[in-house]
Amino acid sequence: MNTASRLGRPERSGGRLSWRKATLVSARQETASARTLVLDVPDWPGHLPGQHVDLRLTAPDGYTAQRSYSIASASGVEITVQRVDDGEVSPYLTDVYDISQSIEVRGPIGGWFVWRDTDPAPVQLIAGGSGVVPLMAMIRARAESGAKTPFKLIYSVRTPEDVIYADELRRRARDDGGLDVQYVYTRVRGSRVGVADVNTHAWSKDFEPSVYICGPTGFVETVADIMVALGHDARSIKTERYG
Numbered sequence: 001m002n003t004a005s006r007l008g009r010p011e012r013s014g015g016r017l018s019w020r021k022a023t024l025v026s027a028r029q030e031t032a033s034a035r036t037l038v039l040d041v042p043d044w045p046g047h048l049p050g051q052h053v054d055l056r057l058t059a060p061d062g063y064t065a066q067r068s069y070s071i072a073s074a075s076g077v078e079i080t081v082q083r084v085d086d087g088e089v090s091p092y093l094t095d096v097y098d099i100s101q102s103i104e105v106r107g108p109i110g111g112w113f114v115w116r117d118t119d120p121a122p123v124q125l126i127a128g129g130s131g132v133v134p135l136m137a138m139i140r141a142r143a144e145s146g147a148k149t150p151f152k153l154i155y156s157v158r159t160p161e162d163v164i165y166a167d168e169l170r171r172r173a174r175d176d177g178g179l180d181v182q183y184v185y186t187r188v189r190g191s192r193v194g195v196a197d198v199n200t201h202a203w204s205k206d207f208e209p210s211v212y213i214c215g216p217t218g219f220v221e222t223v224a225d226i227m228v229a230l231g232h233d234a235r236s237i238k239t240e241r242y243g
């Protein structure tokens, strides 16, 4: 089997996804509460933008905790974790997990919420908070492949200081006429993403875009309902809920 046909397929061992021991190579602080982790995962089979990994932590007493994280990178394995202050796993990953320490990873996981550079449809990305992570993987994969598919991103985030990948998004939108990025600062204006935002900034249904919506469950459901109400075909809308 060639590499391309394996790309995006979950690696399986004995019919189950296998855990691999990964190492933290480097880390970047994206905002006060979000950190990107660059992992070295031996024998990583490659992935499609939109897929995620499971991470497993094991305490000295054998207690384990496992969480899912979208892959942020187009190639290699980078994840971006937003700290949930009262959370069990995310504060460890943002504040404690250190360079050269190991962690268990399995994946890539997910075959539905993915973008393929062979899809000719224009792309509408809509992110709520850390839901921008797999959408950034799609933006990066588009650039890496040289695809000219036009992309639009609507990014709902509390304040400008909470924007993950702020500099990179600014640079990419400035240098690439095929990428449009619009922000909705919900804390600044005091309301969430609504019909008017989508109507103003998203592709209209006449362009028949492929739509990817990712973020907290309530956000994803509200935005998907808006897209359907605006006449988009429900089959063109793919969603990922962070719970």
Ligand SMILES: Cc1cc2nc3c(=O)[nH]c(=O)nc-3n(C[C@H](O)[C@H](O)[C@H](O)COP(=O)(O)OP(=O)(O)OC[C@H]3O[C@@H](n4cnc5c(N)ncnc54)[C@H](O)[C@@H]3O)c2cc1C
Pocket (backbone or CB within 6 Å): 052, 067, 068, 069, 070, 071, 079, 080, 081, 082, 083, 084, 086, 087, 088, 089, 090, 091, 130, 133, 134, 216, 240, 241, 242, 243
């Ligand atoms: C497919 C998938 C991909 C994901 N990708 C990412 C990613 O790229 N980056 C990322 O940061 N997270 C991502 N998540 C969420 C992640 O898996 C964890 O749920 C999150 O890091 C919180 O874990 P925790 O152990 O810190 O919190 P927990 O101990 O599990 O929860 C603590 C409290 O916080 C609440 N809570 C849990 N998650 C959230 C949240 N996301 N926002 C607000 N409150 C929350 C819980 O209801 C609970 O009250 C993804 C989830 C899924 C299912």
